[in-house]
Amino acid sequence: MKLKSQLNNVIQDAFNKAGIEHAPMSVSEASKPEFGDYQFNGAMALSKKLGKNPREIAQSIIDHLDLSGVLTKAEIAGPGFINLWINPLWLATQAQEALADERLSISRRENPIKVVVDYSGPNMAKQMHVGHLRSTIIGDTLANLLTFLGDDVIRQNHIGDWGTQFGMLIAYLEMKGLEMKGEDGSGSLKDLEQFYKDAKGEFDANPAFANKAREYVVKIQSGDAHCLQLWQKFIDISLGHCEEVYEKLNVNLTRDDVRAESFYNDDLANVITDLQKSDKLQESNGAQCVFLEGDEVPVIVQKGDGGYLYATTDLAALRYRAKELGAKRISYVVDARQAGHFKQVFRVAKEAGFVPEYVKLEHIAFGTMMDKGGKPFKTRDGGTVKLIDLLDEAVVKARETINNKEDYTPEQIDELAKIIGIGAVKYADLAINRESNYIFNWDKMLSFEGNTSLYMQYAYARIQSIFRKFDGQISGDIIIGDELEHRLATMLLRFEDVLNRAAEDASPNQITTYLYDVVTLFMRFYEQNPMLKEGVDESTKMSRLQLADLTAKTIKQGLDSLGIRVVDRL
């Protein structure tokens, strides 16, 4: 239900009838309950244009406002605010419809577009570390959201599987005489991070080995079959590690979504020649560059030694996504520190005609994860924290928070700990405005208090508990019986507006903020408006149960977009 546009339509009607020729600005949520449900602030803005005082304009809008359908009351306040009250009967009907609909009355886009969401992008030479968390879950949320809203989403995992490190790794593999044959051989790569460190150590300490490594790079790049086979095996194992992480994280990335850097290898030379054709290319200090007007530093697309760079790959990828995949929106969920790079690459792509003008290119930037002291998140000895370790720790800590362990079987506790722990990590991250850095805090994220996943899951479980106890058949209609029910219903009907905005801005925290508002309201409703207790008449009981049900479904759907699961019992 697009609540805002419904209300805007009513305002627009009043404008037409009142003979106001300007397009009204959108209504907004009332800042306080006393001010109604929504407010229209456009009268003040029109004052100058119409040469009338704002209260006069507001009055004439109200005089023509239809108060027989969606709205039931409108009042002028202050300098010319129009406070709007939604008709409780209309609210009840809409809530009823939402409840009866699998999609909670959330429409699919009338004009879906193809969207590429590029996220996660781990490097195959190392294990995933905490730095990959945000890209992975923010990107996944965006992809989930857009899919739910009806767009044609193409997830792209642009894994780093090419470059000098791989020469080093394979050379080390050969030197150690290790074979990656089947499952047995892969055992030696169990700890990829250690393997990488050992190889790097050898590379730094042993010049002969370093040369060997460089030779292997050339061999791989020139298509040496043996080396390529080793390389492929290496990638497979490494990707397996990533899939384990995705599985734990409840992230919807599969092998089908992988478009590795190497995928674009054959196109890189074309990128250069095509840039040349469009007269973009200039040689500078031996390198092939694109100089953008107003930019000091050029985009280097080919090194002096003939090698290509990540800008080259990104250009090839952009072109592929626009031309081959037909994307109309391409979203890169990447660390904010790469803002400069993307700004440049996007410009080059458009100026060179690799991507049509109408395609929206966006860098979904996010901030860094910090420790309690506000420093970048590291292990005690200053190393990077492996993502898998962080997630496992989250599950262990979550297990400790489970109160009545005797009520569950060990398997249930395992499952519960996973859902709670992983949910807590994800929610804490997604609840922060994505562009700012955020402080990672176990205690806070695993708390039931405040804007946390546990608080949401708890609310959901409470509702399920009521229905277990009720164990009957719902009948009758939703009736908006008091102020609290009115506000809860209004809040629940805002869901589609929230999802749309969150998708547009790629801001998961708009969803979490909304869910928190929903749950906070529900908790009050729960305290004040009993359902199954003595003395509640049947029709009230049925109505309240349905409001609770719609609340639960909204929580579930909201968390589902974030890739967070709910449980019936906590």
Next chain:
RNA sequence: GCACCCAUAGCUCAGCUGGAUAGAGCAUCGCCCUUCUAAGGCGAGGGUCUUAGGUUCGAAUCCUAAUGGGUGUACCA
């Protein structure tokens, strides 16, 4: 040097296209469990929205500058 980002309560953070007395949670202090999960709810205190100008009927929000912090800045990704 240049460019970009950030600055809101003691702490962690919301604050949507500018709107009414700037909101949560934690922490502090009260109150509410024989009553649907108290892992909850209600209430109190706590702010020159970094500073100084400007635009506007109206600014935490937009513009300019200063200060403080972060990041990036030619052949890594």
